[in-house]
Amino acid sequence: MVASDLDPKFTFESFVMGPANRLATAAARRVSDAPGTSY
Numbered sequence: 001m002v003a004s005d006l007d008p009k010f011t012f013e014s015f016v017m018g019p020a021n022r023l024a025t026a027a028a029r030r031v032s033d034a035p036g037t038s039y
Helices: 019-033
Strands: none
Touching: none
16 A cells, blocks of 8 residues: 555545536546546
């Protein structure tokens, strides 16, 4: 496992999604589904 400086309190479940950040949210979810493979 690789060490990370990510803060565990920041999750997709607590993220507030709105019209202005839908694209960014979708991209972040895709990248987090398979880190280091597609993007």
